[in-house]
Amino acid sequence: MNVPIVRDLAGLRALTRTWQRAGEVIGVVPTMGALHAGHLSLVEAAKARADRVIVTIFVNPKQFNNPEDLANYPRTEDEDARKLAPYGVDAVWVPDGDTMYPGGFATTVAVSGLTEVMDGVHRPGHFEGVATVVAKLFLQSQADLAFFGEKDFQQLQVVRRMAADLNIPIEVIGCPTVRESDGLAMSSRNLLLHEQARAAAPALHEQMQKMAEGIRQGKPIATLEAQARAQLEAVGFGPVEYLDLRSVDDLARLETADRPARLFAAAHLGGVRLIDNIAV
Numbered sequence: 001m002n003v004p005i006v007r008d009l010a011g012l013r014a015l016t017r018t019w020q021r022a023g024e025v026i027g028v029v030p031t032m033g034a035l036h037a038g039h040l041s042l043v044e045a046a047k048a049r050a051d052r053v054i055v056t057i058f059v060n061p062k063q064f065n066n067p068e069d070l071a072n073y074p075r076t077e078d079e080d081a082r083k084l085a086p087y088g089v090d091a092v093w094v095p096d097g098d099t100m101y102p103g104g105f106a107t108t109v110a111v112s113g114l115t116e117v118m119d120g121v122h123r124p125g126h127f128e129g130v131a132t133v134v135a136k137l138f139l140q141s142q143a144d145l146a147f148f149g150e151k152d153f154q155q156l157q158v159v160r161r162m163a164a165d166l167n168i169p170i171e172v173i174g175c176p177t178v179r180e181s182d183g184l185a186m187s188s189r190n191l192l193l194h195e196q197a198r199a200a201a202p203a204l205h206e207q208m209q210k211m212a213e214g215i216r217q218g219k220p221i222a223t224l225e226a227q228a229r230a231q232l233e234a235v236g237f238g239p240v241e242y243l244d245l246r247s248v249d250d251l252a253r254l255e256t257a258d259r260p261a262r263l264f265a266a267a268h269l270g271g272v273r274l275i276d277n278i279a280v
């Protein structure tokens with residue numbers, strides 16, 4: 001089955017107008033490509049809830065705070081189209097840089113509060129880039145429903161806030177993280193891990209599970225964090241940027257899980273930055 005790739009906004013608008021006139025519900029799955037089973041689970045969720053599904057593929061330069069990271073980000077469009085083919089999506093929106101950010105582009109969407117912790121601190125400007133491009137993708141796709149992975153939980157909360165604050169009429173739906181059989185959260189960046197780093201990578205999820213168990217048992221979080229950091233460094237991680245217990249709603253730092261909470265981690269391994277989070 002051929003995948004209907006759309007590269008110009010007029011073409012996308014013609015499709016969405018037809019679907020809207022027919023009263024169809026449009027779902028969007030925003031991605032940066034290098035699709036894996038996690039993305040495909042979002043496509044499945046979208047197919048289950050929407051009449052029409054648009055997958056977007058755009059490696060967004062504005063959300064990379066490090067030019068080397070942007071240059072190394074995997075780009076696998078043909079392979080992505082092959083992976084999407086069995087799902088019968090209605091459009092794959094693949095704008096180029098000039099279509100997304102034409103000359104003179106001067107607008108930034110910035111969400112305060114939620115972006116002032118974790119990746120907002122360690123990746124300056126990242127969430128402004130995300131909020132700006134996702135706002136554009138929402139408006140371009142005219143979608144009623146949007147599907148995001150919980151692996152990027154902070155992103156999910158930032159996107160929800162942005163859509164609500166800007167009155168974009170879209171429901172943002174979070175979908176569970178998909179993991180490899182050894183527990184490593186699926187991520188396009190996993191492709192960049194060399195063999196030894198890939199073998200060590202599941203330790204991140206393992207240590208997070210141990211920490212979560214300790215938190216449930218009421219052990220002091222500082223002790224649990226120090227133990228997890230030491231174990232991660234022993235298998236080659238470094239630096240570990242954060243291992244934080246935080247409230248789900250506002251991402252405030254917690255000492256105990258006295259309200260709905262998640263444990264969040266970011267750590268470097270073999271030159272690749274990995275993030276993960278789990279419910280506590």
Ligand code: PAF
Nearest residue numbers: 030031032060130133152
């Ligand atoms: O999660 C991602 O892949 C990206 O941050 C997103 C949401 C597609 C925006 O570029």
